[in-house]
Amino acid sequence: MFTQRHFPVFPTIVAFAVLAVLCCGSAQAQQLGGPLPNLDPQEAKWYTAGQKMFFRLWGVKEGLGPVTTDGGCVRCHKSPVIGGGAARLSTYFGLTNPDGSFDQSYLGGPFLQPFGTVVPPSCTIPGEIIPAGATVEKRLTSPLFGFGLIDAIADADILNQVTFELNNYQADGIHGMANMELDYHSPPLLRPGRFGRKAQQPTLLQQVSSNFAHDLGITNPLVPLPDCSQGNCSINANCMLPPDPNSRNTTSNGPGILDLSHYERFLAPPPPPIPGQPGQAIFTSVGCIECHLPSYHTPTQVFFDIDLKGTQFGPSPSLSNQPVNLYSDLLLHDMGKLNAGAFPANTLITAQATQQMWRTTPLWGTSVRTVFWHDGKTKDIPSAILQHSPDGTGEAAAVIGRYKALSPSDQAALIAFVASL
Ligand code: HEC
Ligand code: HEC
Numbered sequence: 383m384f385t386q387r388h389f390p391v392f393p394t395i396v397a398f399a400v401l402a403v404l405c406c407g408s409a410q411a412q413q414l415g416g417p418l419p420n421l422d423p424q425e426a427k428w429y430t431a432g433q434k435m436f437f438r439l440w441g442v443k444e445g446l447g448p449v450t451t452d453g454g455c456v457r458c459h460k461s462p463v464i465g466g467g468a469a470r471l472s473t474y475f476g477l478t479n480p481d482g483s484f485d486q487s488y489l490g491g492p493f494l495q496p497f498g499t500v501v502p503p504s505c506t507i508p509g510e511i512i513p514a515g516a517t518v519e520k521r522l523t524s525p526l527f528g529f530g531l532i533d534a535i536a537d538a539d540i541l542n543q544v545t546f547e548l549n550n551y552q553a554d555g556i557h558g559m560a561n562m563e564l565d566y567h568s569p570p571l572l573r574p575g576r577f578g579r580k581a582q583q584p585t586l587l588q589q590v591s592s593n594f595a596h597d598l599g600i601t602n603p604l605v606p607l608p609d610c611s612q613g614n615c616s617i618n619a620n621c622m623l624p625p626d627p628n629s630r631n632t633t634s635n636g637p638g639i640l641d642l643s644h645y646e647r648f649l650a651p652p653p654p655p656i657p658g659q660p661g662q663a664i665f666t667s668v669g670c671i672e673c674h675l676p677s678y679h680t681p682t683q684v685f686f687d688i689d690l691k692g693t694q695f696g697p698s699p700s701l702s703n704q705p706v707n708l709y710s711d712l713l714l715h716d717m718g719k720l721n722a723g724a725f726p727a728n729t730l731i732t733a734q735a736t737q738q739m740w741r742t743t744p745l746w747g748t749s750v751r752t753v754f755w756h757d758g759k760t761k762d763i764p765s766a767i768l769q770h771s772p773d774g775t776g777e778a779a780a781v782i783g784r785y786k787a788l789s790p791s792d793q794a795a796l797i798a799f800v801a802s803l
Contacts (some may be wrong), residue, residue, distance in 0.1 A: 429648040436455045436464070438454055447599040467522065472493075475517065477517060484729065489612045491613075501623055519757075521757060527650065527746070530648055560581075566604055592604075595608075595609070602638055651706070651708070655803050659799045661799025675708075678712075708745075709746055754766040
């Protein structure tokens with residue numbers, strides 16, 4: 383089952399015909415917050431090892447800090463069960479210069495780590511504050527269910543969707559863009575981003591390594607430099623900053639981040655919706671599916687990396703040939719001026735996405751969410767729908783126009799369908 387690296391582009395036979403398998407994809411009757419069914423015994427071991435890393439609260443001796451957003455992944459990803467999201471927002475800052483250029487590293491940006499640490503012998507490293515005059519963006523914690531399936535979708539299928547939207551949704555002005563980013567392989571491959579609210583990360587491993595380093599402050603082979611308080615690393619000169627032993631990054635092989643990524647890899651997706659709801663047909667006819675693509679399908683044989691040298695495991699019984707009923711094309715769309723974020727393109731938290739562009743949020747798991755939108759701005763589904771185009775601009779304008787023209791009972795049916803996902 384262990385093989386040398388296969389390139390991660392596995393075009394599948396089923397590009398768009400997947401719409402048809404919506405109701406009948408393999409029964410995934412697993413519990414929210416539990417593992418995928420059909421785990422291979424080795425995959426089950428990786429899931430358990432990863433779960434330990436995800437569930438644990440870290441201390442300074444184990445590598446937490448020098449500054450941090452919190453002591454463990456579970457402190458944020460916990461609602462309604464561990465692996466989910468939260469109503470909690472993270473903060474990012476940078477400086478917009480008078481000439482319009484943007485400095486994402488300004489005084490410790492772009493990640494605000496509000497908590498400091500005390501390191502031996504007795505040095506107190508202060509938590510970060512938002513510097514005066516900084517440009518600030520806030521983002522809501524995302525749920526992580528089904529992320530291994532998302533990671534397994536073939537690049538070619540995401541890129542084909544770009545062409546499909548260009549050819550089919552021109553009348554509505556909908557044309558998703560892939561956020562192309564380099565992956566961690568050597569030599570790196572340019573791949574469509576899929577993780578993060580701007581689809582700024584192309585692989586689960588990169589996303590998780592970024593969270594490990596920038597949320598907890600635990601460096602690792604993919605993010606080897608620590609974030610220092612307000613960007614000032616010299617304040618640590620007389621302190622004994624402990625190494626990060628539990629990221630086990632002393633070897634170049636990165637088992638710490640691999641363990642952590644395996645937890646999300648094997649975390650089951652939310653259950654599929656009950657078929658035959660009247661609102662489902664309205665979701666289609668109004669055009670919500672033009673961005674909220676009901677389903678991708680994973681390749682017939684999925685392999686994944688088990689070290690950073692290119693050794694792979696597979697074909698994975700749990701990830702191969704599976705429906706991914708995520709209700710997202712994973713592409714970026716221009717959501718209009720009123721939805722502009724503060725960060726411009728070409729930063730760590732945006733990649734190529736411009737201010738008005740956001741990744742279509744996967745709607746699976748909506749039934750257990752209480753807060754919506756990238757910044758948690760809306761508290762219910764009807765407001766989230768209207769937020770797509772509050773001023774009639776952006777790519778969603780035509781679809782939202784059709785939604786507004788629906789009868790109240792059709793709107794209610796559509797909302798009930800979305801609420802059931
Ligand atoms: C302080 C709260 C916080 C902590 C701690 C935290 N996260 Fe997150 N996480 C977030 C927020 C906020 C986002 C959304 C950021 C974005 O998408 O740009 C996010 C996004 C993610 C994503 C991508 C979600 C998506 O929709 O694609 C993954 C994967 C993830 N976190 C994993 C982790 C792991 C693993 C840890 C622990 C090492 C962790 N997070 C710790 C708040 C947190
Ligand atoms: C042009 C593409 C597009 C169309 C059309 C579209 N959406 Fe969205 N949708 C998005 C994007 C992008 C987001 C994320 C916006 C953000 O957070 O800034 C989103 C977010 C959402 C959310 C919030 C999810 C969350 O958890 O935060 C809901 C609910 C939603 N859409 C439902 C719908 C419904 C229902 C329709 C049809 C009436 C629809 N969308 C049409 C692109 C689209």
